[in-house]
Structures are given as C-alpha cells and as structure tokens.
Amino acid sequence: MSEEKKEKKKLIELCEIVERGLEPDDGSEPTSYYEFTVNPTKGQFVVTYCGCITKDLIKLIDAIEIASIEMTTPELKVTIHLSSGGGNTKYSIMFVKYMKGLQKSGRAKFTVIASTNCCSAATYILCAADCSFIYSHTQFVIHSNVTILDTAGAKKCIADYNRRYAKMYSARGNYSTKDFLELLNDPTKDYIFTPEAALAAGLINLIL
Helix, strand or coil: HHHHHHHHHHHHHEEEEEEEECCCCCCCCCCCEEEEEEEECEEEEEEEEEECCHHHHHHHHHHHHHHHHHCCCCCEEEEEEECCCCCHHHHHHHHHHHHHHHHCCCCCEEEEEEEEECCCHHHHHHHHEEEEEEEEEEEEEEEECCCCCCCCCHHHHHHHHHHHHHHHHHHHHCCCHHHHHHHHCCCCCCEEECCHHHCCCCCEECCC
C-alpha cells in the first residue's frame, strides 16, 4: 500500500461514518441567537452564537466592525462561543472571508470555542480561527454541501463549496485537501469526529 493510501486510510479511520439523513422540512425558517459583550480598553469582543448559520452573521460582522473602530488597542481579540448544527453555506463562507481579511490586516485575532455541537457550515468557521477549541462532549461533523437543485450550475457551486471547505480543513489539519475532499465529495455520508479524533486530524488546537 502506498504512503498516500495509508494516510487516506488513517483519516477515514479517525471518524465514524454514517448514512446521511434528510433534514426534516416543516416549512419554518432556520433560527439563530447571539449576544455579545465588548471591552474597548482591553480590545475584547466576546460573542455567544447558537443555532443555525444564518444571515444573522451579517449583523455580527457589523457589531465586530463597530467594536474594532471603538477599541483602544491595536488589535481586537474576538472570542466566539459557537453551538451550531450547521446552516447556510454562503453565510459561513462570507463570514470566514471577513475573518480572514481582519486576520491578514492584523486588525483582529479569532478564537472559536465550540460547545454541544459543531457541524457542517459551523466547522468552516471553527477551522478559520487563529485558535479553535472544542469541549470533551462536543460533536464535530463534516459532510458534503448539498442543494435541492439538480442542475449543472448547482452541482458546480457545490463542488466549489466542498473545495473551499477541504482547503480550510487541510490548512489547519494534518491531511491534504485531496484527503478531505474525498470525504466531502460523498453526499450520502456524515463523518462524525470525536473531540480526540478532531484533535488527531489537526482540525482543532485543544480539547477543553
């Protein structure tokens, strides 16, 4: 067996693989909740975000922007306490793009702490942080992005989303983009990582 196949096998063996079930659709809009505190003199912005990844992230960006303007320190320290089963991919990508802009410019550093669950779109945000932590009871799940549309354009969009996610996982993790992409390209499976497995894969910095 080649070294590449051995490494790929190790990544797959780290997680529990289950058949992906369909999300029940009761017609209601996905919900989220967040609250935050700001300490301008210490340059601290602490937010608790629970529920689905939704357009509420746009409001959160506005709040962080205001805090970064008002702070008296050269760098804003953003701590996000995250509990989410996932949600809208485009909002997770939008928020991470904003995070990366602040990180690159030196305006802010992000710490994301996941509690209860961190799944799907939420994992993208967690892995984009400068420091990512989860608790010993946190469920960490990655899987392919999905769409209800069966068109060439929709499939191309999903493939692009999966590449973005795989690249983010590999940038932090101990496996290649190709390894993660092989998992994400199977829309029928969920890949459940225990906290210890997520740590072994390099997806988090520490188990709390």
